[in-house]
Amino acid sequence: MTAAIAAPIGIIVSSDSHIQYWCQAYGPHEIAVPPSPQDYAFGQFVQVALPGPAAEAGARLIGVIYDTVLVNPAFGSLGPRLSTSDEQRAVFSPDYLTERATLLKILALGTLDAASNHVRHGVPDLALELGALVAPLADAEVRAFHVFADEGPPGGDQPYLHMGYLPQMISERSGLLQQAALHVLERLRRLLPEHQRMLGVVQRNLAWKLSVETAG
Amino acid sequence: MLQAVGITKGPGETPHEYTFISQDEAQILKTGEYVWYELHHGQNQEPRRVLGRITERHAVQQYPDTFLAEPSVPPDEIAALIGYDRSASDLFELRVDIMGYYDEQLGAFINPWIPPPSGRAIYLADDALLATVLSKRKQESIGSAHIGDLLTRGPGAVPIVIDVKELVSTHLAIIASTGAGKSYLAGVLIEELMRAYNRAAVLIIDPHGEYGTLDELPNHDAFTERAANGMAIYRPTTRVFKHDQVKVRLSTLTLADLRYLLPEMTDKQHHLLSRGFRRMLDKRKGNPHWTAQDLLDAIKESASAGGEGERDDSGTIGALEWKIEQRLLDNEMVFSPSHHLELRELCKPGQCTVLQINEIDERDQQVIVATTLRRLYNARMETDRGKVSAGDEKHLPYPVFILLEEAHHFAPAGDDAISTRVLKTVLAEGRKFGMGVGLISQRPGKLNADVLSQCQTQCIMRIVNELDQHTIATAVESVGHELLRNLPALSKGQVIIAGSAVNTPVLCRVRQRITRHGGESHDAPAQWQTYFAGESVADRLRADAITVRNDTGPRLYR
Ligand SMILES: Nc1ncnc2c1ncn2[C@@H]1O[C@H](COP(=O)(O)OP(=O)(O)OP(=O)(O)O)[C@@H](O)[C@H]1O
Ligand SMILES: [Mg+2]
Numbered sequence: 001m002t003a004a005i006a007a008p009i010g011i012i013v014s015s016d017s018h019i020q021y022w023c024q025a026y027g028p029h030e031i032a033v034p035p036s037p038q039d040y041a042f043g044q045f046v047q048v049a050l051p052g053p054a055a056e057a058g059a060r061l062i063g064v065i066y067d068t069v070l071v072n073p074a075f076g077s078l079g080p081r082l083s084t085s086d087e088q089r090a091v092f093s094p095d096y097l098t099e100r101a102t103l104l105k106i107l108a109l110g111t112l113d114a115a116s117n118h119v120r121h122g123v124p125d126l127a128l129e130l131g132a133l134v135a136p137l138a139d140a141e142v143r144a145f146h147v148f149a150d151e152g153p154p155g156g157d158q159p160y161l162h163m164g165y166l167p168q169m170i171s172e173r174s175g176l177l178q179q180a181a182l183h184v185l186e187r188l189r190r191l192l193p194e195h196q197r198m199l200g201v202v203q204r205n206l207a208w209k210l211s212v213e214t215a216g
Numbered sequence: 217m218l219q220a221v222g223i224t225k226g227p228g229e230t231p232h233e234y235t236f237i238s239q240d241e242a243q244i245l246k247t248g249e250y251v252w253y254e255l256h257h258g259q260n261q262e263p264r265r266v267l268g269r270i271t272e273r274h275a276v277q278q279y280p281d282t283f284l285a286e287p288s289v290p291p292d293e294i295a296a297l298i299g300y301d302r303s304a305s306d307l308f309e310l311r312v313d314i315m316g317y318y319d320e321q322l323g324a325f326i327n328p329w330i331p332p333p334s335g336r337a338i339y340l341a342d343d344a345l346l347a348t349v350l351s352k353r354k355q356e357s358i359g360s361a362h363i364g365d366l367l368t369r370g371p372g373a374v375p376i377v378i379d380v381k382e383l384v385s386t387h388l389a390i391i392a393s394t395g396a397g398k399s400y401l402a403g404v405l406i407e408e409l410m411r412a413y414n415r416a417a418v419l420i421i422d423p424h425g426e427y428g429t430l431d432e433l434p435n436h437d438a439f440t441e442r443a444a445n446g447m448a449i450y451r452p453t454t455r456v457f458k459h460d461q462v463k464v465r466l467s468t469l470t471l472a473d474l475r476y477l478l479p480e481m482t483d484k485q486h487h488l489l490s491r492g493f494r495r496m497l498d499k500r501k502g503n504p505h506w507t508a509q510d511l512l513d514a515i516k517e518s519a520s521a522g523g524e525g526e527r528d529d530s531g532t533i534g535a536l537e538w539k540i541e542q543r544l545l546d547n548e549m550v551f552s553p554s555h556h557l558e559l560r561e562l563c564k565p566g567q568c569t570v571l572q573i574n575e576i577d578e579r580d581q582q583v584i585v586a587t588t589l590r591r592l593y594n595a596r597m598e599t600d601r602g603k604v605s606a607g608d609e610k611h612l613p614y615p616v617f618i619l620l621e622e623a624h625h626f627a628p629a630g631d632d633a634i635s636t637r638v639l640k641t642v643l644a645e646g647r648k649f650g651m652g653v654g655l656i657s658q659r660p661g662k663l664n665a666d667v668l669s670q671c672q673t674q675c676i677m678r679i680v681n682e683l684d685q686h687t688i689a690t691a692v693e694s695v696g697h698e699l700l701r702n703l704p705a706l707s708k709g710q711v712i713i714a715g716s717a718v719n720t721p722v723l724c725r726v727r728q729r730i731t732r733h734g735g736e737s738h739d740a741p742a743q744w745q746t747y748f749a750g751e752s753v754a755d756r757l758r759a760d761a762i763t764v765r766n767d768t769g770p771r772l773y774r
Contacts, residue, residue: 162299163297163298164299166299197288198293198294201289202297204282205285
């Protein structure tokens with residue numbers, strides 16, 4: 001794993017498909033500085049190092065958190081342990097705590113090569129590895145992932161705003177993915193005020209589809 | 217290297233249509249543009265280029281309305297945002313009317329009767345191909361008339377040259393709203409007819425006196441043909457007859473003409489007139505030139521020779537006499553006992569004759585046209601049948617072309633003008649005797665429908681009135697409806713030419729006149745301005761002052 005990814009929020013534990021992964025967020029005692037719930041909020045961008053030599057070069061998969069599931073093995077089993085407090089449990093039965101988990105669903109949006117500043121939106125070539133570290137994306141990186149120039153003609157060398165993953169996100173059946181798209185748009189509007197108008201058009205368009213047309 | 221502009225999609229609604237898909241990045245596939253595909257028939261035969269005309273164009277892929285919501289945000293950028301390459305966003309489906317492949321021997325388009333299969337490459341027809349297949353004649357060849365160039369191409373790229381032979385044998389109609397450029401186009405056509413490669417005998421009936429500027433023809437070098445030593449071999453002449461020179465000799469009037477000329481006749485008067493008229497002709501067998509007085513005398517004689525009942529018709533006879541005096545005797549400007557324009561003066565190869573019949577009463581104009589056409593027609597018929605020989609008044613040994621402005625005056629729809637009948641005969645039979653007519657009208661709806669449908673070449677310019685558009689659509693089968701849809705969109709000087717003088721209907725930009733156009737629209741604001749310009753003000757004040765003095769005596773108002 002590369003050092004470029006700082007303050008991870010969790011690790012990849014499973015996947016549903018080539019682009020949909022499960023990440024388990026670190027619990028309170030698993031690492032020195034556990035992540036705060038803000039770090040894995042709904043619609044948050046995350047990055048995961050890609051496997052193999054690409055990783056050394058700084059290539060990362062960029063994804064977005066679009067669902068959160070809390071896992072509690074004790075749920076439904078009405079055993080005596082329920083009466084003990086968490087503090088007592090931490091002392092007498094430390095293993096038990098780790099069985100409770102926060103699982104995050106992540107959708108792959110594209111790749112970002114930190115070294116060459118090369119960005120690609122869409123389905124990445126490589127899949128992630130189990131155990132790969134998941135870290136949040138800083139504002140500057142979010143910007144770098146969205147505003148860049150196409151390679152050569154016809155796009156020219158002027159950087160412009162890209163959201164090439166949006167159709168994929170919207171067309172997925174999961175209602176949460178579509179909601180996540182709205183969150184992403186909202187977030188980008190705050191982050192990229194110069195693209196406020198254009199994002200507004202797309203956001204209103206999507207909001208209309210999700211609210212008015214769905215209800216109508 | 218040929219570059220395809222699109223790929224066929226499949227057949228259209230009729231067997232003579234197909235559709236193709238193109239990105240049309242260069243924006244060249246306009247409606248009315250010509251494209252072709254290759255038809256392979258038979259193994260040993262050269263492939264043919266099947267030409268067609270684009271009749272419809274619509275976008276297959278369009279941005280959703282919501283992309284167009286924010287005027288300051290181009291939809292291309294939104295498409296780019298979500299990862300769609302903006303340069304490839306346009307895709308069009310084009311509908312093509314198949315014209316066929318051009319057969320040089322036949323000089324016509326042959327329809328293949330089968331639309332192209334899906335997946336064929338479509339090419340844009342180049343200028344050189346169009347120049348050879350659209351027009352029946354080569355520019356400046358004998359019998360050609362260069363009217364202008366193809367509208368969808370650059371100026372001068374594809375000349376449109378129509379066939380004068382067809383024009384003279386199967387007639388022409390120029391139809392458009394006022395100000396669309398009919399007279400201008402007619403002027404261009406006349407110029408072509410007077411060029412050395414046509415040397416036509418042309419007669420123009422000019423009710424507005426706007427063709428006088430054609431007297432510039434002889435002085436323009438373009439119309440002169442010179443021998444190697446610079447000597448002029450051919451130079452056209454122009455003769456302009458003003459309204460006071462255009463005379464109808466009474467003896468060319470028929471009984472029907474007379475009836476038409478004399479207003480509001482009772483049955484009795486009709487009867488008296490026809491008896492008198494016949495009596496007069498019988499009496500004057502050897503010398504057909506009669507005067508109005510001869511007619512009056514003959515009517516009186518036949519009345520008194522008539523039976524008892526007619527003796528006391530003095531009132532009726534008096535009224536008839538009065539009408540004849542009014543119409544014929546006192547109207548010497550138009551009717552003359554002895555004079556009219558000789559046919560050979562009127563029509564001669566290499567001569568363009570303009571009859572300016574403005575300032576003449578409308579009924580008289582109709583009679584002038586009727587008698588002139590009838591004389592020409594009879595002369596052509598009798599000369600053609602060998603009934604008359606050189607020296608005879610009716611000897612006219614060459615075809616003539618007659619241009620009739622304001623044709624709806626001379627062949628109105630509905631009521632029966634005296635000229636309508638003659639015109640119908642000429643249109644129907646003129647082809648046998650070499651007599652062609654070009655009709656110009658701004659109101660096709662007011663033009664006699666039979667007359668209009670006899671004109672086999674149509675020049676249709678901008679028409680806004682829907683009724684008139686409808687008339688055109690029904691009267692003119694050769695022009696497809698899709699082409700006629702363009703009528704209101706045409707600008708001044710743009711014309712759809714269809715019919716027998718061209719290989720296929722074409723949209724044409726009329727060329728510049730060589731001579732001046734006589735029917736310029738008045739520039740009213742400019743003329744009002746000059747009214748107040750420097751010198752003319754002083755002149756006018758002086759003139760006004762004089763008027764005032766004349767009116768009121770010695771006092772001078774300023
Ligand atoms: N091809 C052309 N190029 C340049 N000017 C043109 C052309 N055609 C027409 N015009 C101009 O348009 C005006 C009207 O043309 P024209 O006199 O031919 O109209 P029209 O159709 O005969 O009208 P009307 O029905 O009133 O006789 C004229 O001033 C003429 O100079
Ligand atoms: Mg005119």
